[in-house]
Amino acid sequence: MRLPKKPNSAIKRFIMTILFLALSALLMAGCGAGQDAGGAGSGKLKVTATTGMIADVAQEVGGEDVAVTGLMGAGVDPHLYKASYGDVKKLDQADIIFYNGLHLEGKMAEMFEKLEKRKPTVAISSRIPESQLRSFPGGGSQSHDPHIWFNVKMWISATEVIRDSLIEKDPEHAEGYKERAAAYIAQLEELDRYASEQIATIPKERRILVTAHDAFGYFGDEYGLEVTGLQGMNTMSEYGSKDVSSLRDFLVENKIKAVFIESSVPKKAIESVIEGARSMGHEVAIGGELFSDAMGEAGTEEGTYIGMVKHNVDTVVKALK
Ligand code: ZN
Numbered sequence: 430m431r432l433p434k435k436p437n438s439a440i441k442r443f444i445m446t447i448l449f450l451a452l453s454a455l456l457m458a459g460c461g462a463g464q465d466a467g468g469a470g471s472g473k474l475k476v477t478a479t480t481g482m483i484a485d486v487a488q489e490v491g492g493e494d495v496a497v498t499g500l501m502g503a504g505v506d507p508h509l510y511k512a513s514y515g516d517v518k519k520l521d522q523a524d525i526i527f528y529n530g531l532h533l534e535g536k537m538a539e540m541f542e543k544l545e546k547r548k549p550t551v552a553i554s555s556r557i558p559e560s561q562l563r564s565f566p567g568g569g570s571q572s573h574d575p576h577i578w579f580n581v582k583m584w585i586s587a588t589e590v591i592r593d594s595l596i597e598k599d600p601e602h603a604e605g606y607k608e609r610a611a612a613y614i615a616q617l618e619e620l621d622r623y624a625s626e627q628i629a630t631i632p633k634e635r636r637i638l639v640t641a642h643d644a645f646g647y648f649g650d651e652y653g654l655e656v657t658g659l660q661g662m663n664t665m666s667e668y669g670s671k672d673v674s675s676l677r678d679f680l681v682e683n684k685i686k687a688v689f690i691e692s693s694v695p696k697k698a699i700e701s702v703i704e705g706a707r708s709m710g711h712e713v714a715i716g717g718e719l720f721s722d723a724m725g726e727a728g729t730e731e732g733t734y735i736g737m738v739k740h741n742v743d744t745v746v747k748a749l750k
Pocket of ligand 1: 508576642643644663664721722
C-alpha cells in the first residue's frame with residue numbers, strides 16, 4: 430500500500446516536533462532544582478527504588494498513592510550495577526528514593542550522596558542495629574554484609590523504614606500507608622514462621638548451604654543453616670583457584686550432596702567446584718536455583734519478595750532433606 434508522499438512527511442515532521450517538545454519538557458523538569466514538582470500529572474508520589482525487592486515493598490506499602498519505578502530487573506547483580514542515563518533521569522524525577530545501603534549498590538554510592546541533598550534518599554537498612562549486622566570477614570569495621578533481605582525480621586524493619594519515610598514525605602495519605610504496611614508486615618511475619626518451620630525439617634547434620642556467593646549469611650543465622658559461598662559477599666571480588674579447591678575439599682569432607690546456583694551470578698564458578706569434587710570421586714548435584722540478589726521475572730510468583738523467599742526455602746528443603 431502506498432501513501433501520498435506529502436502528508437506522510439508532514440506527519441513525520443509533526444511527530445518529531447512533539448517528541449522534541451516532550452523531551453525538552455522532560456529535561457527541564459529534571460533540572461528544575463530536583464524538588465518534587467508536586468507529582469503534577471498523576472498526583473501520585475513518585476518513588477524510585479534500586480533493587481526489585483525494595484520496589485516490591487514500596488509498592489505494597491504505597492499502594493494507589495505511589496508510582497514506583499525499580500531500576501534493577503530480574504537477574505541483575507546490584508554489586509556491579511552502574512546507573513544508566515535513563516536511571517539518572519528516573520532518580521532525578523523521583524520525589525523519594527529508596528536503596529538498600531551497606532554498600533550493596535557499590536557503584537552508586539556517590540550518586541546517592543548527591544541526591545540526598547535535594548530529596549529524601551533513604552537507605553532501607555538504616556534502622557538495623559549495628560550489633561545485628563554481619564561483618565565482612567577481613568573487611569574494615571564499616572564493611573557489613575548487605576544481604577539483609579534474607580532475614581525476614583530485618584525486612585520487616587526495612588518495611589517500617591519505607592512506611593515512615595512515605596508518611597513523612599506525603600502525610601496526607603498517612604492512613605493508607607499505615608494500613609497497607611500493617612497488612613504486609615503480617616504477611617512477612619507469616620513468611621518468617623514458614624521459613625523457620627520448613628528449615629527445621631532438614632536433619633541437623635544436613636543443614637549446610639553451599640552457594641556461588643555469600644548472600645545467605647543472614648538467612649543461615651536466622652533459620653539455622655551453615656552457609657558457605659565460593660565468592661565473598663561481593664560479586665566484585667573474583668574467585669580464585671584456591672577458593673575452588675578449598676570449597677571442593679569442604680564438599681568432599683562433609684559429604685555434601687547438593688549445592689545451589691544463583692539467578693544473578695554466573696553458573697561457571699560453582700560448576701568448576703562440582704567438577705573438582707567429581708574428580709575426587711564425590712558426586713555433587715545442583716540442588717536448584719536460588720534467587721539471591723534479584724527477584725524472578727515480573728508476573729511470576731518469584732517476581733515478588735515473598736515468593737522469592739518461599740522459592741528459596743522450598744528449594745533448599747527439597748534438596749537437603
Ligand atoms: Zn550479593
